[in-house]
Amino acid sequence: MTTGLLGSAVVPARGADDGGAPLPEAGLRATVLVLHAAFVVLVAVASLVVLVGDVDGSRPVLMTALATWTVAYLLLGAPAVRGSDVRRARAYLVVHVAVFGVLAWEQPSLLFLMFLAYPQVWFLVESVREGVSWTVALALAGTIGPAISWTRGTEPLWGPGQTLVGMVLSLAMGLWVSRVTDRSRQRAVLIGQLEATRAELADAHHQQGMVAERERLAREVHDTLAQGYTSIVVLAQAAAAALAGNPSAAAERLALIEEVARENLAEARAMVAAFSPVALDSSTLVEALQRLADRFGRETGIATRLDTAALADTEAGLSRAEEIVLLRGAQEALANVRRHASASAVVLRIGRVGSGESAQVSVHVEDDGVGFDPAETAGVGLAGLRDRAAEVGGAVDVVSQPGRGTRVTVRVPAR
Incomplete structure (x- = not known):
């Protein structure tokens, strides 16, 4: 030099x-x-x-x-x-x-x-x-x-x-x-x-991406694997209780355990590969919600049905990200019904309101269970669901009172 x-x-x-x-x-x-x-x-x-x-x-x-x-x-x-x-x-x-x-x-x-x-x-x-x-x-x-x-x-x-x-x-x-x-x-x-x-800035963006990916994985684990394992535990307990007096009921519970375990395995593989939920693979949102309602009813014995009367067209006009938000919302709401509601009946409703830029598609999950005070209860699942809905411009509403059941509504904008 x-x-x-x-x-x-x-x-x-x-x-x-x-x-x-x-x-x-x-x-x-x-x-x-x-x-x-x-x-x-x-x-x-x-x-x-x-x-x-x-x-x-x-x-x-x-x-x-x-x-x-x-x-x-x-x-x-x-x-x-x-x-x-x-x-x-x-x-x-x-x-x-x-x-x-x-x-x-x-x-x-x-x-x-x-x-x-x-x-x-x-x-x-x-x-x-x-x-x-x-x-x-x-x-x-x-x-x-x-x-x-x-x-x-x-x-x-x-x-x-x-x-x-x-x-x-x-x-x-x-x-x-x-x-x-x-x-x-x-x-x-x-x-x-x-x-x-x-x-x-590049390092900050990298760190931000890592945090976002961890949050995504946490939501996916909570919305899919954790709920699936909860179902397996409940079904295993029911099968064990019915094993001595009702072998056919126990066999049915064991078949459901196998079904849930296979779905969990598929969800884990999709999560690793960042694919869409297995329930939406080669099927519409309405079909995925119908299968979800049917399986929930079989697993819990709670009368569960899907109401699509408010959906004029089965083509809801949603992107895959918006469909995932609605499906995860329904899964989270049903998981809470299983754990907390002590309900005898659950209704899933999907509907579309408005037109043009103000159009929205919503999924409601309503039960007749014990209810709760939303102001005093804050769950990780609902908080994650609100974050997920906000990412696509949607929102989550929870309406409930003690002794009067609960209604969870997830809304997303539609095209």
């Missing part, structure tokens, strides 16, 4: 908490490669100028300065550009400034190397203040010699002027890159925050 401001436009500076690189790593490699290539080419050109050109300064001094700069770049500058060694970077900049002071003093015409010297500064510094300081130091080193020569009349004014103009351009470039880098880092931070928020 590079430590310089120009380098941080490609990758973030050392220790920066910016959420990621503003530009890809490939950009860094390409930029550093160009920097190295420029150094090799310009040093080679400068060496040729010193060796074969017409120079005013000492050739040995100039070649020594160029050689010193080259060695310093190989040992200090290049590793500092690629890595995060602050000491190497600062040591190189010291040599850097000193070499250009010598070159400017001995041979101002070699100051075309400033084209490379100024960008190197911004690749090696870690802050704008440091970049400005080293840029000014480099400009002064490159200006003092030519300025003195100008005062003596041996150097034109444009020599030190070019160096100062290059300093201004270098400062402008460094400040602009610093500003662009800061904005890039801010965008990277925002992107990181957005990604973190998205991950949190």
